[in-house]
Amino acid sequence: xxxxxxxxxxxxxxxxxxxxxxxxxxxxxxxxxxxxxxxxxxxxxxxxxxxxxxxxxxxxxxxxxxxxxxxxxxxxxxxxxxxxxxxxxxxxxxxxxxxxxxxxxxxxxxxxxxxxxxxxxxxxxxxxxxxxxxxxxxxxxxxxxxxxxxxxxxxxxxxxxxxxxxxxxxxxxxxxxxxxxxxxxxxxxxxxxxxxxxxxxxxxxxxxxxxxxxxxxxxxxxxxxxxxxxxxxxxxxxxxxxxxxxxxxxxxxxxxxxxxxxxxxxxxxxxxxxxxxxxxxxxxxxxxxxxxxxxxxxxxxxxxxxxxxxxxxxxxxxxxxxxxxxxxxxxxxxxxxxxxxxxxxxxxxxxxxxxxxxxxxxxxxxxxxx
Numbered sequence: 001x002x003x004x005x006x007x008x009x010x011x012x013x014x015x016x017x018x019x020x021x022x023x024x025x026x027x028x029x030x031x032x033x034x035x036x037x038x039x040x041x042x043x044x045x046x047x048x049x050x051x052x053x054x055x056x057x058x059x060x061x062x063x064x065x066x067x068x069x070x071x072x073x074x075x076x077x078x079x080x081x082x083x084x085x086x087x088x089x090x091x092x093x094x095x096x097x098x099x100x101x102x103x104x105x106x107x108x109x110x111x112x113x114x115x116x117x118x119x120x121x122x123x124x125x126x127x128x129x130x131x132x133x134x135x136x137x138x139x140x141x142x143x144x145x146x147x148x149x150x151x152x153x154x155x156x157x158x159x160x161x162x163x164x165x166x167x168x169x170x171x172x173x174x175x176x177x178x179x180x181x182x183x184x185x186x187x188x189x190x191x192x193x194x195x196x197x198x199x200x201x202x203x204x205x206x207x208x209x210x211x212x213x214x215x216x217x218x219x220x221x222x223x224x225x226x227x228x229x230x231x232x233x234x235x236x237x238x239x240x241x242x243x244x245x246x247x248x249x250x251x252x253x254x255x256x257x258x259x260x261x262x263x264x265x266x267x268x269x270x271x272x273x274x275x276x277x278x279x280x281x282x283x284x285x286x287x288x289x290x291x292x293x294x295x296x297x298x299x300x301x302x303x304x305x306x307x308x309x310x311x312x313x314x315x316x317x318x319x320x321x322x323x324x325x326x327x328x329x330x331x332x333x334x335x336x337x338x339x340x341x342x343x344x345x346x347x348x349x350x351x352x353x354x355x356x357x358x359x360x361x362x363x364x365x366x367x368x369x370x
Contacts, residue, residue, distance in 0.1 A: 098333040098365075100126070101135070101264055103235065103297060104324040104344055105358040113322040114355055123345040126330050135327030142177030143320050144195070144231025146224035149206065150242035150272070152186040152215040159272045162306050163241045164206045166270075166313040170239070171199040173317035181227040182206075185220035186213035187248045195231060217242055218249035218256045221292065225265050237266040237298070237320060245285045253288065260295045261339075262364050268316045269293045269300040270309065297360035330365075338365045 104122070106114045119136035147167065151160070180202050182193035192205050221238060228236040246253070260267065269289035286302055293300040299316075303309035326344070341362045348355045 098335070099134075099327055099329055100342075100363060101325065101327045102342070102344065102359045103264070103266055104326055105297075105319055105322075106324060106346060107356050107358070109353055109356070113319060114352070115322050115324075117324070117346070117349070119326070121347050121349070122324070122326060123347075124326060124328055125343040125345070126328075127340050128343075129331060131328040131330060133326055133328050135325065137325045138323070139325070140175065140321050141235055141325070142175040142179070142233050143235045143237050144179050144181075144228045144233040145174075145236075145320075146181040146183060146228045146238045147202070148217075148220045148224045148238055148240040148242070149182065149184050149192075149209075150186075150215065150217070150220075151184045151209045151211050153212050154215060154243050154245055155211050155272060157211065159243075160206070160209060160211060162309055163270070163272055164203060165306070166309040167206070167239075167241070168199075168203055169310045170313035170317045171203070173314045175321055177233075179231055179233065181224065181231070183220050183224050183227070184209065185216050186211070187216055189216050189220035189223045191223070191227065195227070214248035215242070215246050216248040216250075217246040217288075218251040218253060221256055221267070222251050222259065225259065225263055228265060229263065235320075235325070236264065237268060239316065240267060240269040240289065240292070241272060242269070242289070243272055243282075243285045246288070253291075256292065257295055260292065261360075261362065262366070263296075264360075265296060266298040266320075267293045267296040268298045270312060271300065271302040295360070297358060299358075334365060336365055339363075340365055 102124070106117070108114055115138050117138070119133050122133065122136075124131045124133060149163070177197075179195045179197055180193070180199070181191065181195055182202050182205055183189055184192045193202055196202060217240075221240060224238045224240075228238065269292060271286050271289050286300070289300040289302075301312045301316075303312050330340070339362055342360065344357050344359050346355050346357055
């Protein structure tokens with residue numbers, strides 16, 4: 001625990017404040033991190049209702065059957081060993097926590113999202129050791145989203161136009177409470193719009209962009225992660241729209257990959273490339289986006305047509321609204337920076353076929369305050 005004092009010369013007040021703060025912090029983890037899982041009303045002996053969400057682009061997207069009452073992490077909640085900040089009087093106490101949080105996507109064999117399961121259906125293995133789930137929710141929660149938009153010379157006007165139209169479909173399908181950051185990049189990355197809920201303003205920003213220069217994809221992703229981790233929502237994601245070819249970043253692919261493993265930020269990447277071609281430019285770009293998305297627990301897509309792109313953007317928006325949030329505190333946690341491999345298993349209810357789980361594959365055991 002580290003105490004940061006903002007006013008000098010208050011020794012007696014500081015001692016008293018520390019004592020009060022310690023008492024409050026003993027109770028805080030119970031209320032903040034180990035909140036009871038959201039439940040739905042059901043009669044004795046009745047099985048919980050599950051819902052299979054189709055991702056076909058039909059009007060009126062189905063909502064989860066479960067309507068959990070909201071337990072969510074605070075805005076400073078950790079992903080893999082983060083910290084939470086609390087203010088007491090004139091002092092700010094920054095508390096390290098070993099809470100691990102996971103965003104889990106559950107689908108059936110047809111790729112449809114499955115919601116409504118209880119935490120008893122899930123098993124979390126940390127380095128092959130089963131963990132006790134202390135937080136669980138399948139609430140339709142808003143997200144802090146960074147839109148990472150490639151405006152380099154490798155992206156033509158036609159690609160920009162198609163991507164902008166598809167982004168409109170994403171926004172129309174997403175949660176009303178989502179907040180957006182817009183980051184454009186060519187030879188350097190820059191914030192084109194700070195956090196906003198004004199979707200029209202965000203789309204307008206992309207109307208007259210000029211494509212030129214080289215591609216600092218890794219720098220833009222890094223900047224995006226910094227922005228969304230300061231967002232108001234505990235759930236965070238990046239929507240990367242690019243051809244995947246980096247040739248101008250200060251950060252390397254390995255450095256970005258490492259940072260992604262240390263955060264709880266999901267990456268969904270859309271490769272705006274000519275999939276009909278077989279040149280190394282396209283193959284390399286797709287490989288990069290596949291790897292970055294996979295490390296985070298997200299996905300990469302490479303649409304061939306404008307209609308397919310629109311459908312993919314809608315699918316990503318639906319997925320973000322139908323994920324499970326799972327949290328646990330590892331047994332015998334040691335803050336040594338060691339890599340821990342994760343595996344999440346699910347036991348489908350009677351009558352459901354095999355289900356498929358997607359989440360991040362591990363974390364580094366650190367408790368760095370945020």
